[in-house]
Amino acid sequence: xxxxxxxxTRHVNQxxxxxxxxxxxxxxxxxLPPLDVPEVDTSKLLGAxxxxxxxxxxxxxxxxxxxxxxxLSTWNYAIDLGMYPLGSCTMKYxxxxxxxxxxxxxxxxxxxxxxxxISQGALHIIKTLSECLIEIxxxxxxxxxxxxxxxxxxxxxxxxxxxxxxxxxxRKKILIPDSAHGTNPATAAMVNYAVENLKxxxxxxxxxxALEAQMNDDIAALMLTNPNTLGVFEQDIHNIADxxxxxxxxxxxxxxxxxxLVGKARPGxxxxxxxxxxxxxxxxxxxxxxxxxxxxxxxKKALEPFLPKPVIMTKSDGTLGFxxxxxxxxxxxxxxxxxxxxxxxxxxxIQANGPDGLRQTTEDAVLNANYxxxxxxxxxxxxxxxxxxxxxxxxxxxxAKKGVRTMDIAKRLIDYGFHPYTTxxxxxxxxxxxxxxxxxxxxxEMDLFVEAMKSIAEEVEEDPKTVLDAxxxxxxxxxxxxxxxxxxxxxxxxxx
Amino acid sequence: MLKTIxxxxxxxxxxxxxxxxxxxxxxKIPRQMAESEIVDFFRQRSRENGDGYTSFLGAGAYFHxxxxxxxxxxxxxxxxxxxxxxxAEISQGTLQSIxxxxxxxxxxxxxxxxxxxxxxxxxxxxxxxxxxxxxxGRRSVVxxxxxxxxxxxxxxxxxxxxxxxxxxxxxxxxxxxxLKELESSITPETACILVQSPNFFGTIExxxxxxxIAHKHGxxxxxxxxxxxxxxxxxxxxxxxxxxxEAQSFGVPLGFGGPYCGVIATRExxxxxxxxxxxxxxxxxxxxxxxxxxxxxREQHIRREKATSNICTNQALVALMVNIFMTVYGKVGLKExxxxxxxxxxYAAGQFxxxxxVLFGAAPRFNEFVVQTSEDPSAINSRLLGHKMVxxxxxxxxxxxxxxxALWCCTxxxxxxxxxxxxxxxxxxxxxxRSAKEEVEEVAR
Numbered sequence: 001x002x003x004x005x006x007x008x009t010r011h012v013n014q015x016x017x018x019x020x021x022x023x024x025x026x027x028x029x030x031x032l033p034p035l036d037v038p039e040v041d042t043s044k045l046l047g048a049x050x051x052x053x054x055x056x057x058x059x060x061x062x063x064x065x066x067x068x069x070x071x072l073s074t075w076n077y078a079i080d081l082g083m084y085p086l087g088s089c090t091m092k093y094x095x096x097x098x099x100x101x102x103x104x105x106x107x108x109x110x111x112x113x114x115x116x117x118i119s120q121g122a123l124h125i126i127k128t129l130s131e132c133l134i135e136i137x138x139x140x141x142x143x144x145x146x147x148x149x150x151x152x153x154x155x156x157x158x159x160x161x162x163x164x165x166x167x168x169x170x171r172k173k174i175l176i177p178d179s180a181h182g183t184n185p186a187t188a189a190m191v192n193y194a195v196e197n198l199k200x201x202x203x204x205x206x207x208x209x210a211l212e213a214q215m216n217d218d219i220a221a222l223m224l225t226n227p228n229t230l231g232v233f234e235q236d237i238h239n240i241a242d243x244x245x246x247x248x249x250x251x252x253x254x255x256x257x258x259x260x261l262v263g264k265a266r267p268g269x270x271x272x273x274x275x276x277x278x279x280x281x282x283x284x285x286x287x288x289x290x291x292x293x294x295x296x297x298x299x300k301k302a303l304e305p306f307l308p309k310p311v312i313m314t315k316s317d318g319t320l321g322f323x324x325x326x327x328x329x330x331x332x333x334x335x336x337x338x339x340x341x342x343x344x345x346x347x348x349x350i351q352a353n354g355p356d357g358l359r360q361t362t363e364d365a366v367l368n369a370n371y372x373x374x375x376x377x378x379x380x381x382x383x384x385x386x387x388x389x390x391x392x393x394x395x396x397x398x399x400a401k402k403g404v405r406t407m408d409i410a411k412r413l414i415d416y417g418f419h420p421y422t423t424x425x426x427x428x429x430x431x432x433x434x435x436x437x438x439x440x441x442x443x444x445e446m447d448l449f450v451e452a453m454k455s456i457a458e459e460v461e462e463d464p465k466t467v468l469d470a471x472x473x474x475x476x477x478x479x480x481x482x483x484x485x486x487x488x489x490x491x492x493x494x495x496x
Numbered sequence: 497m498l499k500t501i502x503x504x505x506x507x508x509x510x511x512x513x514x515x516x517x518x519x520x521x522x523x524k525i526p527r528q529m530a531e532s533e534i535v536d537f538f539r540q541r542s543r544e545n546g547d548g549y550t551s552f553l554g555a556g557a558y559f560h561x562x563x564x565x566x567x568x569x570x571x572x573x574x575x576x577x578x579x580x581x582x583x584a585e586i587s588q589g590t591l592q593s594i595x596x597x598x599x600x601x602x603x604x605x606x607x608x609x610x611x612x613x614x615x616x617x618x619x620x621x622x623x624x625x626x627x628x629x630x631x632x633g634r635r636s637v638v639x640x641x642x643x644x645x646x647x648x649x650x651x652x653x654x655x656x657x658x659x660x661x662x663x664x665x666x667x668x669x670x671x672x673x674x675l676k677e678l679e680s681s682i683t684p685e686t687a688c689i690l691v692q693s694p695n696f697f698g699t700i701e702x703x704x705x706x707x708x709i710a711h712k713h714g715x716x717x718x719x720x721x722x723x724x725x726x727x728x729x730x731x732x733x734x735x736x737x738x739x740x741x742e743a744q745s746f747g748v749p750l751g752f753g754g755p756y757c758g759v760i761a762t763r764e765x766x767x768x769x770x771x772x773x774x775x776x777x778x779x780x781x782x783x784x785x786x787x788x789x790x791x792x793x794r795e796q797h798i799r800r801e802k803a804t805s806n807i808c809t810n811q812a813l814v815a816l817m818v819n820i821f822m823t824v825y826g827k828v829g830l831k832e833x834x835x836x837x838x839x840x841x842x843y844a845a846g847q848f849x850x851x852x853x854v855l856f857g858a859a860p861r862f863n864e865f866v867v868q869t870s871e872d873p874s875a876i877n878s879r880l881l882g883h884k885m886v887x888x889x890x891x892x893x894x895x896x897x898x899x900x901x902a903l904w905c906c907t908x909x910x911x912x913x914x915x916x917x918x919x920x921x922x923x924x925x926x927x928x929x930r931s932a933k934e935e936v937e938e939v940a941r
Contacts (some may be wrong), residue, residue: 019823030563030829032836036912037843042729042835045842046860047701055603057827065823066565073574074588076581094577097531101538102751103567106547112753113553114546114803114891115877121545122752125538132525146614147754148809151798161657185808186796195801209535233512242662244909263523264510270517280809288570290773291591291613292755308653330652333620334644335556336753344538348671350539354528366509367497374501387512409584420583425797438535443497474585476786481584484778484790488767490609491599492777 003455007082008417010473016071020492023058029065056494057287075288075475077419083445085372087391087422087434088229089182090259090281092365095352098284098345107344112336116321122340123236123320127312130346131278132294136358137255138268139298143307144338150255152276152295153187153223155308158330159274159299160221160250161191162306166328167248171220174247177206179230179426184223184254193220200428202320204230206240217249225254226267229426229434230384230390232370233260239242241271250274256283259438260366260390263359271441274299283346295341308333364439367389368446372437375450379457383429390438396431399457402464406431411478412470416452516719541555543751549750550914551886554864555696556617556644556722557753558745560833560912563824563907566747566817575816580773580809584788584911590812594775597819602729604822604830606729606734606742607772609762614758614807617742621690621720622654623771623805624760625742628688628716629660630756630769630804631737631791636661637688638681638715640673642695644722651690666802671856671866673701674926680710688716693733696894697854697903698864700842707735724818725907726862728825728834738762747821754845757814770804815908833908837863841905844915848904849925855901866891866898869927871900 009065030355036065043050060068071359077084084091102108110122146152157174164170178200185195194291198214201207206224222244233366234240241251253267253275259282261267267275279285287293299307308320309329322337353361366389372393379424396406410420410433422434435445459467503509510518529537550560570576574589581594582586594612601610614620625637637655639648641664648664655662665678672689682689689710693701701718710717716737722725723744733739744756762770768791776790796803825833843862845854853868869876873890880887888902895901906915 016590016592020599023826028826028829029565029824030826030828030833032832032908033940034788035836035839037839039728040835040839042838042840045838046700048704049731051727051729053686054728054827054830056936057600057603057830058823059826060823062565063675065820066569068823069569069593069820070576071573073509073569073572074589075590075592076574077586078574078579081508084577084579086579089579091577091579097534099571099576103749104542106545107538108544108749108751109547109559110552110752111539111553111559111886112557112752114549114551115881117750118544118546118886119543119547119880122793122876124544125541130739137523147619148807150806150808151615151619154806158653158657181797181808182687182797182800182803183806183808185801186803188657189801189803190654190806192659196736201908207607216628228695233571235512235514237517238514261513263519265513265519266796269519271512273833279808286576286813287809288576288818289578289594290812291810292615292812292814293809294755294769322766333619334650334754335616335644335655336754339755340752341749341755348534348538351526351529351534352531354623355522355525358523358525363506363509367501367506370501370509371497387509389509389512401744410583414583414586419586447755451919455515471585474584474782476780477782479584479780479786479788479789481790482795483787483791484648484776488596488609488774488790489777489887490567490764490767490774491602492595 001014005416005452007452012432013074014069018061018492019060019068020056022060022064022275025059027059027061029060029281030063068427071423082418083437083441084419084450085421085435085437087400087436088256089438090438091283093440094284094286095129097352098348101138101348102341102344107205110147116133120320123312125347126343129343132350133296133298136262137275137298138266140301141304141307142296142298144296144343145308145334146295146297147334147339148293149276149278149295150183151186152297153183154190154253156274156276156297157187157191157193159303159306160252161346162330163303164220171176172218173220175214175219175222179428180223180253203236203386204232208236211240215243215249219249221250221252222350223252223254225257227257227260227389230393231388232384232386233389235408237270256281257390260362262362263355264362274303279342279346284349285342285345291445292342293337294339306330345407361439368437370437371446372450374434376453378431379454381422391434394433395429397432399460400431402460403461404464404467406433408467412467413452414471415473418449418452549884549886552888552904552918553886555778555889555903557604557750558723558907559750559909560585560725562747564751566820569820570813570816576813581789584786584898588786589773590664590858593624593713593816595777595787595817597815598775600822601759601761604732605730605739605761608764610759610761611770611774612809614760614772615811616754616756617720617722617740617760618650620740620758620760621647622846623649624689624718624738625651625688627738627769627771628718631766632716634685635659635684637690638663638665638678638686640665640691642673642697643668643690643692643720647720666919670858671697671873672701672859675705675707675709682713682715686715688718690718690720692720694723694862697856697866698861700730700860700862704731704735711750723862725834725837728830729838743818746818748817755811755814757811757818769804770794773810781832812833836908840910841865844906847915847919851919863907866903867902868898868901869922870900874926876922880918883917883921885918
């Protein structure tokens with residue numbers, strides 16, 4: 001092969017079956033202490049409710065379990081292995097001190113219902129983080145309850161609805177730009193709002209004329225990602241807010257891209273009424289293969305009465321507690337208080353950075369995205385020339401002429417030792433390549449990435465088949481997703 | 497890098513933000529701290545947070561032993577710092593482990609398919625109910641009052657704007673849902689019945705009969721399971737159409753309420769209305785077995801406002817903890833573990849019954865029970881705190897009709913001596929209340 005990569009080398013890794021295929025009777029990795037109370041007759045206690053058999057649950061030894069999961073782990077790509085430029089997902093380094101402090105005994109083992117008197121540590125953490133996030137966003141109040149970004153969106157729209165209802169009319173629709181995340185329209189549907197599409201202009205920004213024409217008394221809110229999914233800051237943001245506010249609408253900001261603003265600009269200062277944050281994006285809590293996240297929602301004063309309950313409060317004796325007496329609250333969106341373990345990690349991240357560090361983090365993230373843009377401009381089509389913030393979106397227009405699409409380039413990038421960028425999103429760019437390096441990447445790592453992307457572009461010209469058949473170096477080649485969906489096999493079953 | 501880009505200063509990068517919105521001051525947040533200071537800060541918070549207390553709290557969050565290999569394995573960067581496995585070729589580790597998770601959840605719940613996780617047990621229950629609404633085309637829901645009160649609150653929030661009327665069925669003297677009341681609450685518009693088993697009081701519901709009632713009226717049965725360890729010794733609710741589970745008991749730290757691990761399991765024929773991610777088995781171009789995210793046409797990134805749910809990020813790493821826990825205990829260990837929970841609880845309930853009144857003795861229970869006392873349980877708990885113990889959860893807020901009552905929980909980690917001490921401290925008050933009463937009565941005589 002003419003094209004090689006400096007980033008990665010093929011390396012033997014272990015085969016491993018399903019855990020059930022390794023199981024054999026009598027093996028065990030557990031040991032209980034001797035029972036210090038009388039044994040019980042389970043059939044007498046439980047009668048018909050007694051379970052006799054646990055089917056094909058595995059029986060394996062500890063070393064087998066360690067090897068099983070360690071082997072599986074080596075089949076994954078991860079930030080710890082290299083650049084993970086998934087646009088919109090913000091795959092930044094996950095500091096290990098976060099993990100260490102989340103495991104300190106009293107923090108890991110605190111019960112959500114233990115008396116407030118002995119919960120002051122946890123409450124202090126929630127309060128401190130809340131204050132930091134309020135300051136960072138320029139808002140007035142916050143709920144930490146939502147478990148992830150989409151859950152935060154739902155909570156936000158519940159508050160939007162409650163706000164309008166308190167004024168006598170819940171309104172009917174949510175405006176959503178065509179560049180938005182899929183969660184936005186799905187969320188609107190969950191809160192029983194109709195979705196009205198709002199188109200983007202030639203700059204990739206909200207079309208102000210369209211907004212003015214579409215805004216009326218039926219519109220409850222606009223859900224806007226800013227910077228948007230093209231990595232473009234909505235320069236008319238205050239104008240947008242004014243148009244909405246003039247007709248009683250609210251401006252909801254999807255904070256998925258808040259990592260482009262922290263320490264540099266505050267949504268509360270540019271007209272946003274409420275917004276969610278993704279602690280697993282901007283505030284470095286690990287993605288863990290798909291979760292857990294945390295999606296706090298910060299709001300302006302006028303929306304504070306509608307926050308989910310309970311909210312944290314300082315009591316008359318100066319200690320912290322929960323306030324459940326919130327007559328206008330939208331209610332509860334989750335049991336207990338939210339993904340507390342993620343609060344601990346996010347606060348540790350804020351502490352490790354401080355004001356200077358957070359600002360520099362944002363600057364580096366934007367600098368890195370612009371560096372990638374410069375490196376790949378010309379090689380890949382840039383559909384919007386508007387200035388880039390934290391991520392840059394190219395299209396596969398030039399490569400499509402050879403029949404190579406964004407997903408093929410992405411798969412080939414795997415052979416070069418990188419995780420692909422986000423493919424085919426946002427929807428307003430046909431064949432999108434959405435690249436977000438984050439602040440975590442060094443110039444050296446980004447140079448390797450640019451080199452790989454350029455090399456693939458050459459391959460597309462010289463030998464498109466290599467790209468179309470990629471990846472060539474992984475444990476499995478391209479998997480048959482159609483077959484998987486047509487006849488779903490969603491669990492292992494014992495033979496026979 | 498700036499030179500390469502053709503800019504003079506970092507500030508030029510932020511030119512797209514109108515000048516009046518650019519922050520020209522420092523954020524007012526704590527100053528930058530050294531790692532040693534950060535660790536020290538959280539150690540101090542830990543000391544203020546019940547560290548070293550023996551607890552009898554359950555109520556949807558359970559203190560079980562977590563095998564050490566859980567943290568060794570989930571701390572591997574390849575699991576910890578990977579994204580959602582959309583690029584299957586370099587995510588086989590995560591995908592195969594989710595496939596195993598789905599399999600074990602099916603095996604334990606008696607269902608045919610399980611998803612890759614939901615936020616927690618409360619939101620899983622709400623989403624399961626919405627699934628039943630879509631499947632039946634009916635809109636109203638009957639909920640057992642013995643369902644976790646906070647789960648009921650969450651469902652109420654989700655239901656408000658879906659035009660889903662909720663009615664509540666009470667419980668009988670045995671702590672189980674009142675079947676007559678349940679049946680009379682069902683209307684032709686009832687999409688499903690939602691019960692929890694073991695329920696909020698630790699009592700095991702008669703799921704078979706509840707299932708018959710639901711199905712007789714063309715409604716579905718949704719069962720919420722908050723204490724996963726019960727599945728080791730309690731027959732799973734096989735009559736359910738959808739199970740919404742909280743798997744926190746399987747190796748997930750209490751963590752002051754989260755992150756936990758919700759799961760939805762159901763019948764194969766309902767899978768296309770299921771929310772959340774699913775992993776399926778397939779083959780690659782060479783015919784080699786591999787795993788992918790599948791049936792994505794249910795999900796928000798494809799279907800947008802027509803999706804089954806807006807869920808995107810789930811609880812993957814927590815599901816991995818659960819997966820490892822299930823693998824460690826396996827077929828025999830889970831049963832033995834559940835038996836120890838049962839034995840400790842039977843002993844504790846027996847001891848408490850000698851001093852106060854233990855409610856709902858007529859039906860089987862797992863690892864929780866309600867103790868009624870003469871004294872306010874908050875006062876009892878203040879006394880227990882002095883002995884570094886946290887007593888049962890006072891129920892006045894949720895079930896005022898019980899008067900002075902608390903929900904106690906024992907797990908395999910609760911020692912006999914802790915139980916004896918707690919019972920002794922409760923008895924102290926019962927004795928003093930009794931003698932005070934006698935005194936009053938004597939004076940009256």
